[in-house]
Amino acid sequence: SQTIHQWPATLVQPVGSPLSLECTVEGTSNPNLYWYRQAAGRGLQLLFYSVGIGQISSEVPQNLSASRPQDRQFILSSKKLLLSDSGFYLCAWSLGQGPYEQYFGPGTRLTVT
């Protein structure tokens, strides 16, 4: 069966520091991968998605970036965090054909101080 991992589970970082969040999927090949952010009172916001290695699409312009160095690994990064980057970051995967339900990881709680 498929599983999805995210780490770290929680992170407290100062403003201006770098960020690296990692997501890995097991038990499937060539998944679509997604990064979402959930900020208080703002619902779920899609940040990036990837349909294959090295293929990243950005949904929202910001100081975050994503990379997919391996088929089942998705990394969210920032060179300099802002206070507004605080939130709950969720990684998800889906198969490349419909109906496109996505399966979510446990999330990373990021607090920028």
Add this chain to the structure above:
Amino acid sequence: AQSVTQLDSHVSVSEGTPVLLRCNYSSSYSPSLFWYVQHPNKGLQLLLKYTSAATLVKGINGFEAEFKKSETSFHLTKPSAHMSDAAEYFCVVSDPPGGSQGNLIFGKGTKLSVKP
């Protein structure tokens, strides 16, 4: 364009009473629809999905939803609420099936409280 509207931001029920979480969608084609549940500080879990087969869809934990095309609704129900059902619920529609990325469009969520 596809969209989803969850009609209640907060629903409160007593344990053992029925649950109804309302969702309306807008789509120019036959959509795929989903309900997800999120407990505090956890990821989202898929409760059930509709994919143009049976209009009454049964999910996990006793939840079910009925797709009504004439009303463009996909309401989530459960006959008897448990304390463990207290969580936030998201109604979701998928992007057109012709796209390869399978992006989902999320409702704003309904927070369900269950009173003892």
